[in-house]
Amino acid sequence: MKRNQSKWSYEATVAEIEAIITQIEAGELNLEEVFERFNTAVNHLQQCETFLQERRQQMTLLIEKLGEEPEF
Amino acid sequence: MSFTQPNLLFPPTVLSVGGLTQYIQTLLEQDEELMQVWVTGEVSSASQHRSGLFFTLQDPDERVALRCIVWASQLEKLSILPVPGEQVILLGRIRVYPQRGEYQLMVWQALPAGEGLMALRYRQLRDRLEAEGLFDPARKRLLPPHPQTIAVVTSPQAAAWGDIQRTLSHRYPGLRVLLSPALVQGDQAPDSIVAAIERVQKDGRAEVLILSRGGGATEDMACFNHERVVRAIAECSIPVIAGIGHQRDESLADLVADVHVHTPTAAAQLAVPDLAELYTEHCQRLNHLITAGQTRLALAQNQLQHQSRRLKRLPLERQLVQEGRAIAHLKQQLIQTVNQQLQQRLTHQQLLAQKLQSLDPRAILQRGYAIARRQNGQILRTIAALQEGDDLTLQLSDGQVKVQVREIMAAGTGHEAESEQMEL
Numbered sequence: 001m002k003r004n005q006s007k008w009s010y011e012a013t014v015a016e017i018e019a020i021i022t023q024i025e026a027g028e029l030n031l032e033e034v035f036e037r038f039n040t041a042v043n044h045l046q047q048c049e050t051f052l053q054e055r056r057q058q059m060t061l062l063i064e065k066l067g068e069e070p071e072f
Numbered sequence: 073m074s075f076t077q078p079n080l081l082f083p084p085t086v087l088s089v090g091g092l093t094q095y096i097q098t099l100l101e102q103d104e105e106l107m108q109v110w111v112t113g114e115v116s117s118a119s120q121h122r123s124g125l126f127f128t129l130q131d132p133d134e135r136v137a138l139r140c141i142v143w144a145s146q147l148e149k150l151s152i153l154p155v156p157g158e159q160v161i162l163l164g165r166i167r168v169y170p171q172r173g174e175y176q177l178m179v180w181q182a183l184p185a186g187e188g189l190m191a192l193r194y195r196q197l198r199d200r201l202e203a204e205g206l207f208d209p210a211r212k213r214l215l216p217p218h219p220q221t222i223a224v225v226t227s228p229q230a231a232a233w234g235d236i237q238r239t240l241s242h243r244y245p246g247l248r249v250l251l252s253p254a255l256v257q258g259d260q261a262p263d264s265i266v267a268a269i270e271r272v273q274k275d276g277r278a279e280v281l282i283l284s285r286g287g288g289a290t291e292d293m294a295c296f297n298h299e300r301v302v303r304a305i306a307e308c309s310i311p312v313i314a315g316i317g318h319q320r321d322e323s324l325a326d327l328v329a330d331v332h333v334h335t336p337t338a339a340a341q342l343a344v345p346d347l348a349e350l351y352t353e354h355c356q357r358l359n360h361l362i363t364a365g366q367t368r369l370a371l372a373q374n375q376l377q378h379q380s381r382r383l384k385r386l387p388l389e390r391q392l393v394q395e396g397r398a399i400a401h402l403k404q405q406l407i408q409t410v411n412q413q414l415q416q417r418l419t420h421q422q423l424l425a426q427k428l429q430s431l432d433p434r435a436i437l438q439r440g441y442a443i444a445r446r447q448n449g450q451i452l453r454t455i456a457a458l459q460e461g462d463d464l465t466l467q468l469s470d471g472q473v474k475v476q477v478r479e480i481m482a483a484g485t486g487h488e489a490e491s492e493q494m495e496l
Contacts, residue, residue: 045358
């Protein structure tokens with residue numbers, strides 16, 4: 001699942017997933033909507049999975065030093 | 073000067089006590105240096121009287137003492153009260169007390185010396201900045217929950233930097249960390265820190281800034297109480313986490329920062345979430361979704377099963393059989409009734425046929441009756457209107473006979489007529 005260019009936010013996606021779970025649990029959706037939203041949530045979770053896995057695979061930090069080297 | 077200085081070229085003049093004392097008094101009290109003098113020392117004893125506070129100031133290095141007095145009226149104007157054991161800086165003038173042959177320092181200002189002085193300066197700056205609202209809790213910003221780039225202002229040589237790096241790489245490998253180096257102690261530290269913060273802002277990528285150094289002596293931490301540093305933090309465009317190792321009070325940098333903690337490690341922990349924890353939450357979320365979906369599905373399936381069972385329990389078989397039987401019964405009844413009717417009709421018809429047969433004129437004719445007709449074909453039923461000589465036709469079973477009337481006789485009058493009529 002590709003993230004679209006406009007800043008994909010982990011937080012926002014997680015919030016959407018939580019919202020869908022709550023809706024399904026509330027039991028007020030009809031069955032077709034349940035399937036539809038379940039699919040959406042699974043897609044979102046896949047995006048999160050990709051994001052987190054990418055991070056975990058990094059072994060180290062990307063460190064950058066700002067500015068000119070001052071004499072210490 | 074009310075008297076002349078003694079002339080040392082001449083043999084010494086013997087002075088009176090008063091004269092000498094007066095000389096000393098003038099000497100001391102009129103000396104420019106001593107009319108307003110700053111002196112530092114340690115307060116060794118103090119006693120409070122109605123008229124004022126009397127205390128002794130000791131030289132910490134030499135066994136020398138100076139008696140001091142603060143008049144009651146002046147006491148409240150002092151920044152601090154001289155307390156035995158404390159190092160102080162006093163402002164006053166030397167007075168001579170002729171009656172006791174003493175000189176004393178009349179004090180009108182007292183300041184804490186050494187650490188105390190720094191503490192006073194700290195206090196004053198803190199009060200001023202607090203009044204401006206810089207430490208207001210309402211000003212504090214929330215930290216971004218999931219930054220992708222963070223900045224660290226510290227000395228690259230400091231142990232703090234190592235701690236931060238270790239903590240960050242454990243928690244969130246792949247994080248982009250911008251190190252903006254700064255001096256964290258010494259006279260150049262405040263400017264260095266301010267420049268480092270500005271560098272981070274100019275770069276613009278960082279979402280949160282950690283300002284950190286490990287613990288150290290109080291004097292070494294002075295830069296974090298510097299006004300320029302405090303203002304730079306207050307005006308920083310991104311949230312600032314102060315992770316400055318301390319033993320005692322918080323520095324002003326701590327107070328103005330959006331969050332402050334006691335170690336560089338703690339600062340790094342606050343700055344980024346733990347990826348492993350996030351992943352666990354993520355997996356839990358996935359399970360949660362699946363469970364919710366499954367539960368909902370099971371609910372629908374249960375409903376379906378329930379309805380199916382109800383459906384099955386309906387006595388349809390029995391009903392169908394009953395209905396079948398009922399229909400068969402009706403069918404039988406129908407057939408029976410129709411047969412009956414048919415039978416009745418048949419019987420009736422046979423009856424009618426018989427009747428008809430018996431009414432068949434030909435049978436009657438065969439029995440010997442004849443049909444008499446007039447000339448115009450009209451059937452004769454009565455002898456009236458008949459005349460002798462009329463031509464008649466007699467129809468018999470096997471043909472016709474033309475005859476003529478010879479005689480007419482009414483019924484009952486002659487058996488012969490009837491039998492005549494009948495026998496032909």
